[in-house]
Amino acid sequence: MKICVCVKHVPDTAATIKIEGDAGFKDSEIKFVVNPYDEYGIEEAVKLAEKNGGEVVIVTVGKPEADATIRSALAMGAERGILVTTDSQFLDATLTAKALKAAMEKDGLPDLIFTGKGSVDSETFQTQYRLAGYLGVPVVNEVSKLTVDGGNAVAELEVGGGDKQVIEMKLPCVIGATKGLNEPRYPKFPDIMKAKKKKIDQMSLADLGIDAAARAVTLEKLEPVPERSGAKMIEGSVEEQVTELIRVLKEDEKVL
Amino acid sequence: MARTGILIETENGTVKDTSLGVMTAAQGQEIIALVTGADPSALKDKLAEYGAAKIVKLSASGGDVTASPDLLAEALAAAVREFDLTALLGTASAAGKDLFARLAAAMDLPLVSDCVALDVEAKTAKKSHFSGKTFATLKVDANVFLATVRPNAIEAKPAPAAGETAEFSADVTDPGKLVIKEVKKGDSDKIDLTEAPIIITGGRAIKAAENYKMLEDCAAKMGAAVGASRAAVDAGYAPHSMQVGQTGKTVSPRLYIACGVSGAVQHFAGMKTSKVIVAINEDKDAPIFAKCDYGIVGDIFEVVPVLTEKL
Ligand SMILES: Cc1cc2nc3c(=O)[nH]c(=O)nc-3n(C[C@H](O)[C@H](O)[C@H](O)COP(=O)(O)OP(=O)(O)OC[C@H]3O[C@@H](n4cnc5c(N)ncnc54)[C@H](O)[C@@H]3O)c2cc1C
Numbered sequence: 001m002k003i004c005v006c007v008k009h010v011p012d013t014a015a016t017i018k019i020e021g022d023a024g025f026k027d028s029e030i031k032f033v034v035n036p037y038d039e040y041g042i043e044e045a046v047k048l049a050e051k052n053g054g055e056v057v058i059v060t061v062g063k064p065e066a067d068a069t070i071r072s073a074l075a076m077g078a079e080r081g082i083l084v085t086t087d088s089q090f091l092d093a094t095l096t097a098k099a100l101k102a103a104m105e106k107d108g109l110p111d112l113i114f115t116g117k118g119s120v121d122s123e124t125f126q127t128q129y130r131l132a133g134y135l136g137v138p139v140v141n142e143v144s145k146l147t148v149d150g151g152n153a154v155a156e157l158e159v160g161g162g163d164k165q166v167i168e169m170k171l172p173c174v175i176g177a178t179k180g181l182n183e184p185r186y187p188k189f190p191d192i193m194k195a196k197k198k199k200i201d202q203m204s205l206a207d208l209g210i211d212a213a214a215r216a217v218t219l220e221k222l223e224p225v226p227e228r229s230g231a232k233m234i235e236g237s238v239e240e241q242v243t244e245l246i247r248v249l250k251e252d253e254k255v256l
Numbered sequence: 257m258a259r260t261g262i263l264i265e266t267e268n269g270t271v272k273d274t275s276l277g278v279m280t281a282a283q284g285q286e287i288i289a290l291v292t293g294a295d296p297s298a299l300k301d302k303l304a305e306y307g308a309a310k311i312v313k314l315s316a317s318g319g320d321v322t323a324s325p326d327l328l329a330e331a332l333a334a335a336v337r338e339f340d341l342t343a344l345l346g347t348a349s350a351a352g353k354d355l356f357a358r359l360a361a362a363m364d365l366p367l368v369s370d371c372v373a374l375d376v377e378a379k380t381a382k383k384s385h386f387s388g389k390t391f392a393t394l395k396v397d398a399n400v401f402l403a404t405v406r407p408n409a410i411e412a413k414p415a416p417a418a419g420e421t422a423e424f425s426a427d428v429t430d431p432g433k434l435v436i437k438e439v440k441k442g443d444s445d446k447i448d449l450t451e452a453p454i455i456i457t458g459g460r461a462i463k464a465a466e467n468y469k470m471l472e473d474c475a476a477k478m479g480a481a482v483g484a485s486r487a488a489v490d491a492g493y494a495p496h497s498m499q500v501g502q503t504g505k506t507v508s509p510r511l512y513i514a515c516g517v518s519g520a521v522q523h524f525a526g527m528k529t530s531k532v533i534v535a536i537n538e539d540k541d542a543p544i545f546a547k548c549d550y551g552i553v554g555d556i557f558e559v560v561p562v563l564t565e566k567l
Contacts (some may be wrong), residue, residue: 013387013502013522023392036503094366120387120502125369126357133361138433141354144496154437160350160450162442162497168435179503180496216366221393222385225528231535231544231551241552242562245534248550253532255454255511256478256567 001054003045004110006100006131007073008035009066010121023219027089032065034072037116039184040177045114046077047182048148055079057107061086061099067200074195075187081200082107084208090122092215095205097130102208107201109135111171112153117142117178128176138169144180259339260285260376263332263346263355264303266294271302274347274451276412278405279306281345282376283415288339290314290332293322296421304419306412311421312339318429325351327430329358334426336363336400343376348404349451356404367402368394370506372409372529376401387502387525407451409508409529442497449498452481454511455527457500460487461516461538461556468494470560471515477567483507483527485517501526515556519544536560 011017015030034042045056056078060066063086070081084099091099104110115128125141132139144164145156154168155175187195205212234241234248249256260282265272279287289308291299296313303311314331315321321328332355336344344359346352348370360367368374372391374381379401385392449455456478458471471482484494486501500507502525512530516537517523524547527533533548536559545551552559 011386013525017386017389019390025386025390092366094364121385122392123370123384123387124367125353126360126367129357129361130364133364139358139361140434141357142350156440158350158497159354159439161448162446162495164440164442165436166438166440168437169433173433216397217368218395218397219392220380220395222390223393225384225388225391228533228547228549230546231548233545233551233553238554238558238562241554242559242566245550245552245563246566249511249532249534253511253549255532 001049001052001112002108002110003049003054003056003112003114004059004104005038005041005045005056005073005078006113006115006127007038007042007058007060007069008116008119008121009060009062009069010035010119013120019222019224023222025222032069034069035116035119037118037178040179040181041114041116041175042073042076042078043182043184044146044177057082057110059100059103060084061091061096063087063089070200071195072187074198075191076185077191080198083200083202085202085204086212090219091212092217093124093127093130095210095212095215096127097134099205099208099210100127100131101134102210103203106208109172112148113172113174115174115176117176128174132174135172137172137174139174139176140167140169141176142178143175144178146175146181257286258342258377259288260343260345261288261290261335261339261341263344263352264289264291264299265347265349265352266291266299269294269298271299272347272451273412273453274349274407276306277408277410278345278347279308280413281374281405281410282343283307283413285343285376287417288312288341290335292328300419300421305414305416307415307417308419309417311419313421313423315423315425317425317427323436324430324434325355325358326433327428328355329362330428330431331426332359333363334428335424338424341400343401346404348406349448352404356402360402363400365400365402366396366398368396369404370406371403372406372508374403374405384529387522388506388528389525406506406508406529408453408510447479447481449481449483449500449505450507452507453509454478454480455483455500455507455509456480456513456515457483457485457517458488458494458515459485459517460491462488462493465493470557474560474564474567477564485523514544514548515560517544518542519547
C-alpha cells in the first residue's frame with residue numbers, strides 16, 4: 001500500500017510573528033516545524049505501513065527551506081519526500097491542492113492520503129477537500145479514529161456538540177487527521193540520522209505546469225490581533241469582588 | 257442590489273443566533289435565507305426581522321440533504337446558480353466548515369473560512385492567521401464569494417425585510433462517496449462550545465473531573481458552555497471535545513470566564529477574539545491577568561460558588 005502524507009512547513013506556534021510591509025512576515029528568525037495536525041497523519045500512515053507493509057511518502061508544497069520539515073517527517077518513519085517549491089508561504093489553497101495532485105500523479109497515485117485537519121498558519125481548512133475534489137475521491141476531516149481494512153476505511157469524527165459520526169468510504173480517500181487519532185512519536189537520534197540520507201525529490205510549481213500567479217485569493221494585509229493592555233483588577237472580599245464583577249458585566253459591558 | 261445567500265443553521269426548529277450574525281454580515285444586500293431541515297414558515301418572523309428578503313426551503317431530488325454533506329454541497333451549488341447569488345455565507349461551525357469546504361471544492365471556487373469580519377460587496381474578509389496571533393485581510397477574485405463566519409464574531413442586528421417563503425428542489429444526486437454508519441450522540445443537552453455566547457473554562461486548577469460540576473452549575477445560570485484547558489484535558493479531567501485553544505476549539509463568545517487558567521499563548525489562540533475575557537486565578541502574577549479585561553485574584557473553589565449564587 002502506498003500512502004501519501006501532505007505536510008505543511010509552518011512557523012512554530014510559539015514563535016513571535018513580526019510583520020513586514022503590508023502583508024509579509026519576517027520568516028528568517030523564527031523556527032519552522034511540521035504543521036502540528038499533520039503529525040497525526042504521519043504517525044497513522046507510518047503505523048499502517050508498519051502493520052500492513054507499504055510505503056509512506058511525504059508531499060510538501062512550500063519554500064525550499066521546507067526541506068528541513070520534510071526531514072522531520074522522514075525521521076518519524078516515512079520513506080521519502082517530494083517538495084514542490086514555491087516562493088511564498090501563502091499559496092492559494094486551490095493552487096496548493098493542484099500542486100499536490102500533480103506531484104502525486106507524477107509519482108504514482110497513492111491508495112490513501114493523509115493531511116492535518118488544517119494548517120496553523122493560514123487556517124484555511126480546505127486544501128484536503130480540494131485535493132479530494134480534483135482526484136474525485138472521498139474526503140473526511142477532523143478524524144480522531146481510523147480503521148483501514150482491505151479496500152475500505154472507517155473514520156470517526158467529531159461533528160460538533162460532542163457528537164461523533166462514523167463514516168465508511170472506499171480507498172483511495174483523503175483523511176484530515178486531528179488530535180486523538182494517535183500519539184505522534186518523538187524520533188530518536190538514529191532515526192534523525194537515517195532521515196538525513198532519505199531521498200527528497202524537488203520540483204517547482206512551474207515544473208508541474210502550475211502558474212503561481214493564477215491565484216484567486218490575495219493576502220492584502222497582515223496585522224497583529226490587538227492585545228489587551230492588562231486586566232482591570234477587581235478588589236475586595238470574595239462577596240464584593242463577585243458583586244462588582246456581575247455589575248460590570250451587566251451594566252458596563254452588557255454581556256450578561 | 258447584489259444577492260447573497262445565507263445558509264441558516266437551526267436547532268429544535270428555531271434559528272441559531274450565530275446564523276443571525278451571519279445575516280448581519282450581509283446587510284445591504286438582497287438576502288436569500290436557505291434552510292434545510294426546519295419548516296421555513298416557523299422561521300419566517302425571525303429571518304425577516306434580520307433581513308431575509310426571501311426564505312427558501314432547499315431540498316434535493318436525489319435524497320435527504322440533511323443526511324449527506326456531499327449532497328447538500330451539490331444542492332447549494334444548484335441554489336447559487338438558480339438564484340444568481342454573488343455570495344454565499346454560512347457559520348464556521350463544525351458542520352458549516354466541512355460543508356463549505358465541500359461546496360468550494362465542488363464549485364472550484366475560492367473560500368474564506370472562519371472570518372471575523374467581511375465586506376460582501378468588496379469581496380474581502382478578515383480572518384485569523386498564525387493561530388490567533390494575526391489577522392489577515394484577504395481579497396477574493398471570483399464571481400461568487402464563499403465564506404464562513406466565526407460564531408458570535410459578528411453581532412446580530414435587526415434589519416427588517418419581506419421574508420417571502422419559497423421552495424427549491426435541486427435536481428442533484430448524492431455522489432455516494434461517504435456512508436454515514438452511525439451517529440454517536442454526545443451530551444446533547446449541553447450548549448455547543450464553538451457556538452456558545454458565554455463560556456466558563458476550568459484549567460488545571462480544577463484538580464478533578466468531578467469538580468467541573470461546579471462550573472456546570474455556574475454555566476447553567478448564565479446559559480453558558482463549559483470549556484477546559486489542555487492541561488486539564490491531558491490530566492484526564494475533561495474530554496478533548498471541551499478543549500479550547502490551538503489544538504482544541506476556537507471560540508469567540510461575548511463573555512469568556514477563565515478559572516484557574518494560566519494564560520498560555522496556545523490557550524489564547526483559541527479564545528483571543530472573545531469580546532470580554534475575565535480571569536479568576538489565585539496567583540496575582542499569573543500571565544493571564546496581563547491579557548484579559550477583568551481579573552479576580554482568588555481561589556476558584558471560593559469565587560465560583562459565590563458567582564453561581566449571585567447570578
Ligand atoms: C503545540 C502545543 C499546543 C497546545 N495547545 C493547547 C490548547 O489547545 N489549549 C490549551 O489550553 N493549551 C494548549 N497547550 C498547552 C499550553 O501551553 C499550557 O500548557 C496550558 O494551556 C496550561 O493549562 P492551564 O492554564 O490549565 O494550566 P497551568 O499553566 O498549570 O495553570 C494553572 C493555573 O491555575 C492557577 N491555580 C491553581 N490552583 C488554583 C485555584 N485553586 N484557584 C485559582 N487559581 C488556581 C495557577 O495559578 C495557574 O495560573 C499547547 C501547547 C503546545 C506546545
